[in-house]
Amino acid sequence: MSSDTRSSSAAALAVPVTGRAGAEPKATSRWLRGHVPGEAGIWIFILGDMTLYIFLFAGFMHDRMKEVDVFNQSAATLHINTGGINTLLLLVSSILVVFGVRALREKIKKQYAPLFFALAFLCGAGFVVNKYIEYSDLVMKGFTPYWNMFYLWYYVLTGIHLTHLLGGMWVLIYLFRVAQKAQREEITIRGVESGASFWHCVDLLWVVLFPLLYLMR
């Protein structure tokens, strides 16, 4: 086998960066037509996770129903500004991830993709710092999970979310490294889309948690 033949075989085996449209075979059913970003497995995880949160929302509201005044008074002690800043940080990180994925997939300003993911990571780090400050202040004031049902729910809901966020930051490091690799060679976009979808899921859950915990009266 000549070196030319070998290189063309390798090129045929390499999975290229694919755009949103045209990557999948065209489905005739409207149920199947369209593009599912990333791997199927990530969507099973995301949808399962989001379903769990529905039960958590329902549990929180069910307990709130029994002690409305306690929940309202406790919610008033939370740091609304911290919650608001964290929401904005996650939204900024999300649009940066959108730009990063687009840069890699559609090869528009591809060289900026690592920067977008790095900045998104910094936004995530800002969220963690804010959360640490908020947790520390609440604990110093005695508002631990044992204080009342509201605080128990507050720490459970935000704690699970924070775990997801830390996992998402690890995913952002992976995206950063893939974006760096994409500057030198072809990459598969499926993994990038999967990681980005997970990060957006972290954002999606927080935009509901913020009004539920901090603003509801």
Place this chain on the structure above:
Amino acid sequence: MLALARNAATPVWILLMLATLLSWSVGASDARATFIVMTLGFIKAGLVAAFFMEVFHAPLWLRLLFLAWCTGGYGAIIGFYCLG
């Protein structure tokens, strides 16, 4: 850089930022305000799914699952809120 921002996600992101600032500044002092901020919260979640997670371009089954999640979550929260 502008080429990257020329996308449906950019105006949606501006809308999400403005909606967050609105909810944050107004807060929820009573039931009506709570209803507004929770409705805004789920609309924002739907927009994140549709335009950031690209569910808008996804097959119908995935779009319906997200719609079911938003409806179920919103229904559970507002339902228990009204009962309380």
